[in-house]
Amino acid sequence: MDAFNNFLTGTITLFSDPLGILIFFGGVIGGMLFGAIPGVSMLTLAAILLPFTAHLSAEHGIMLFSVIYCTGVYGGAITAILFNIPGAPENAPTAFDGYPMTQKGQAGKAVGAAVMCSAIGGTVSCIIMMLATAPIADWAISAFGPPEIFALVFFGLAVAASVGAKTFWKGWLSILIGLMVAVVGLDPVGGIERYDFEMPYLLAGIHFIPTILGFFAVSEIFVQAEKKAKGSYTAPKLSVNFPTLKELIEHKFAVVRSIVIGFFCGILPGIGATLAAFMGYNEAVRWSKTPEQFGKGKLEGVISSETANNAATGAAMIPLLALGLPGGALTAMMVGVFQMHDMEPGPLVFINSAELVWVVFAAMFFANISIIFIGFLETKTIINLLRIPFQFLAPMILLLATVGAYAVRGLTIDVVVMFLAGVIGFFLRRSGYSVAGIVLGLILGKIGEQTFAQAMQMLHFEWGGFFDRPIALGLLIVGVVTLMGSVYGEFFKKKPPAAETPVS
Amino acid sequence: MQRPEIYPGVVFPETRKRNRIMGKLRSGHLVEAVLWLLLCLFLFIYSFQFDQDIEIYRFGATAWPRAIILLMAIAALGQLYHHWKRGDEASVQMISAAVDDGSEEAAHEAHHEGLKWYASTFGFLIIPFAYMRVPDWIAALLSAEGTGVHAIRIVCAAILIGIFVYSMRRNMIGAMLTLPLFFAAMLEDMGFYTLAPFFIIGVMYLFGETRPKPMATIMALIFGLLMLLFVKILYVGLPVGNIHPFYDIGSWIVTVLQ
Numbered sequence: 001m002d003a004f005n006n007f008l009t010g011t012i013t014l015f016s017d018p019l020g021i022l023i024f025f026g027g028v029i030g031g032m033l034f035g036a037i038p039g040v041s042m043l044t045l046a047a048i049l050l051p052f053t054a055h056l057s058a059e060h061g062i063m064l065f066s067v068i069y070c071t072g073v074y075g076g077a078i079t080a081i082l083f084n085i086p087g088a089p090e091n092a093p094t095a096f097d098g099y100p101m102t103q104k105g106q107a108g109k110a111v112g113a114a115v116m117c118s119a120i121g122g123t124v125s126c127i128i129m130m131l132a133t134a135p136i137a138d139w140a141i142s143a144f145g146p147p148e149i150f151a152l153v154f155f156g157l158a159v160a161a162s163v164g165a166k167t168f169w170k171g172w173l174s175i176l177i178g179l180m181v182a183v184v185g186l187d188p189v190g191g192i193e194r195y196d197f198e199m200p201y202l203l204a205g206i207h208f209i210p211t212i213l214g215f216f217a218v219s220e221i222f223v224q225a226e227k228k229a230k231g232s233y234t235a236p237k238l239s240v241n242f243p244t245l246k247e248l249i250e251h252k253f254a255v256v257r258s259i260v261i262g263f264f265c266g267i268l269p270g271i272g273a274t275l276a277a278f279m280g281y282n283e284a285v286r287w288s289k290t291p292e293q294f295g296k297g298k299l300e301g302v303i304s305s306e307t308a309n310n311a312a313t314g315a316a317m318i319p320l321l322a323l324g325l326p327g328g329a330l331t332a333m334m335v336g337v338f339q340m341h342d343m344e345p346g347p348l349v350f351i352n353s354a355e356l357v358w359v360v361f362a363a364m365f366f367a368n369i370s371i372i373f374i375g376f377l378e379t380k381t382i383i384n385l386l387r388i389p390f391q392f393l394a395p396m397i398l399l400l401a402t403v404g405a406y407a408v409r410g411l412t413i414d415v416v417v418m419f420l421a422g423v424i425g426f427f428l429r430r431s432g433y434s435v436a437g438i439v440l441g442l443i444l445g446k447i448g449e450q451t452f453a454q455a456m457q458m459l460h461f462e463w464g465g466f467f468d469r470p471i472a473l474g475l476l477i478v479g480v481v482t483l484m485g486s487v488y489g490e491f492f493k494k495k496p497p498a499a500e501t502p503v504s
Numbered sequence: 505m506q507r508p509e510i511y512p513g514v515v516f517p518e519t520r521k522r523n524r525i526m527g528k529l530r531s532g533h534l535v536e537a538v539l540w541l542l543l544c545l546f547l548f549i550y551s552f553q554f555d556q557d558i559e560i561y562r563f564g565a566t567a568w569p570r571a572i573i574l575l576m577a578i579a580a581l582g583q584l585y586h587h588w589k590r591g592d593e594a595s596v597q598m599i600s601a602a603v604d605d606g607s608e609e610a611a612h613e614a615h616h617e618g619l620k621w622y623a624s625t626f627g628f629l630i631i632p633f634a635y636m637r638v639p640d641w642i643a644a645l646l647s648a649e650g651t652g653v654h655a656i657r658i659v660c661a662a663i664l665i666g667i668f669v670y671s672m673r674r675n676m677i678g679a680m681l682t683l684p685l686f687f688a689a690m691l692e693d694m695g696f697y698t699l700a701p702f703f704i705i706g707v708m709y710l711f712g713e714t715r716p717k718p719m720a721t722i723m724a725l726i727f728g729l730l731m732l733l734f735v736k737i738l739y740v741g742l743p744v745g746n747i748h749p750f751y752d753i754g755s756w757i758v759t760v761l762q
């Protein structure tokens with residue numbers, strides 16, 4: 001009942017504030033648009049907006065990002081279905097059946113299913129998030145100290161290494177680059193200058209906003225420039241056609257199964273929606289009586305993937321808000337928004353800024369609901385937007401990123417750092433490294449080193465102290481097992497035969 | 505054109521058979537591993553610069569970065585082993601993202617690979633860094649001060665822009681990577697307001713747009729929108745430059761808009 005009252009309070013606060021309403025709808029529409037336009041993603045929008053959230057209140061800033069997260073995950077499905085270009089990694093499985101449906105002239109039905117199922121998955125996940133986050137945060141206050149948080153960071157990084165890059169080793173190298181970048185500047189215990197190369201600029205560390213802008217927004221433009229050089233841009237034809245009630249009822253088990261899978265995957269730090277979408281799709285194939293039809297334009301493939309990835313969005317907020325640990329690139333940026341307002345996400349947010357939390361929850365709930373209405377209308381707008389040639393979008397995005405990077409501290413060197421990160425990101429991406437891994441390493445690196453130092457001081461530099469703390473020990477063991485499992489897979493597992501081709 | 509398989513860890517573009525050294529190892533893989541190991545060596549050696557004790561923390565300031573360096577070296581060697589055994593195949597258990605954003609196959613299909621392409625691209629990338637350093641060296645050599653330094657910076661910029669424009673058609677991607685960095689390098693001196701219109705035109709051109717009318721219209725539209733939003737409405741202070749006449753142009757635009 002408390003949760004319901006808080007939700008009502010959050011809703012009233014959200015919709016009684018004209019600026020809040022404007023930001024809410026801006027986030028809903030912006031997330032969908034940037035998710036849908038080929039060459040950019042919700043992460044591009046989030047990276048561009050990140051510096052400007054300093055001018056907003058913490059409540060509005062976090063709410064904007066959470067809304068973009070919900071609708072951006074859906075928006076990415078549109079490009080996955082129409083172009084076979086997933087807007088984000090979590091939309092990749094949507095393309096397996098969505099794109100063949102487009103090729104068969106059923107793009108409207110695929111997009112309609114994505115709209116419906118994204119809304120259902122996201123809304124259910126959001127309700128569970130509202131009920132579960134506060135109790136988890138309450139428990140975390142007493143149960144989570146620096147050793148546990150360090151163990152959770154380790155576990156998150158161990159899992160994240162398996163996501164996003166081409167190989168396990170490149171996944172780790174991506175994360176380690178991020179961790180190394182986080183080392184630059186003053187050390188968190190003694191304030192000793194590290195890797196500053198006698199440049200005063202580096203004393204404060206490499207600012208995460210230009211880095212994020214470079215790795216996501218700028219490198220994306222460079223990748224698109226290369227694709228343009230290859231010449232692979234074609235505009236599809238589209239209509240929006242919701243699946244019938246009969247079709248939805250036929251797939252009710254797929255929807256429920258994907259919600260459960262999506263939620264549990266989303267709650268794991270470091271993977272979230274990406275693993276959710278792949279597992280949702282895989283389980284749909286495994287449970288199906290006609291698995292051979294998957295990859296050839298089966299509606300259930302789109303339904304499973306889109307329900308699961310949106311179900312992960314609400315769940316991904318739980319580790320962020322209850323424990324202060326981001327699970328992916330966008331939640332990592334949310335940590336940035338908190339930090340810009342001199343706040344730290346974590347269990348204390350529920351005590352110190354309860355109103356913020358419930359406004360964010362209410363906004364996420366209504367963002368998911370609005371996918372049905374705005375998604376239907378906006379998909380038609382997107383068809384027209386997709387006709388804008390990328391050569392006209394690219395300079396706009398690059399200049400927005402420039403203004404964003406410069407506006408943080410008024411330093412042109414931040415703009416240089418951003419474009420340099422873009423160039424490095426471009427070369428790393430084309431070599432199979434993961435820019436999301438780098439950003440996660442960058443954000444978790446600072447938390448990781450600080451909590452490790454605090455944990456060791458707390459345990460009097462006795463490693464055995466971890467054995468007396470069951471949660472920390474459990475997380476470390478799971479992290480090591482995950483790591484060893486990946487190493488085992490790397491050295492001993494045989495590659496499955498390449499005969500099955502989901503995309504025909 | 506059909507994109508490559510993106511199912512997790514199942515299929516990836518064919519392992520290229522050329523330039524193999526050992527197993528499925530290519531010279532490019534070896535270069536990649538050597539670069540990583542050199543980076544580790546450099547970072548490790550540099551860590552002695554801040555190898556100081558911290559009274560309350562037994563591990564000091566170097567333990568954390570050195571642990572990362574060690575893991576980086578292990579991962580680089582692991583990657584080398586992977587390349588030797590499996591070439592360019594994706595790991596079996598990976599949940600792909602980098603592999604399915606199309607950047608790798610776009611590079612492959614556009615033939616943006618090989619030593620020659622990399623040499624040309626990195627050659628291009630010298631231009632912005634040359635602008636950041638060379639004018640200061642020349643100014644120091646000539647003992648120039650004040651407006652003399654400004655004149656040197658303008659002449660250096662003009663020469664480097666000339667080199668950039670002359671060479672850009674030979675490697676459009678190299679030029680695309682260089683242009684934003686060059687723009688950023690000149691931002692302090694020339695200012696946002698003077699450079700942005702040229703930057704917009706440059707990016708459009710490098711993306712293949714050559715029609716003057718759409719280029720001029722879109723340039724005016726983007727520049728106008730940015731000015732309206734950031735200068736007129738949000739009052740964001742953008743760099744006006746510190747060299748005449750660029751400083752005057754930038755200041756004039758800000759005065760007119762605000």
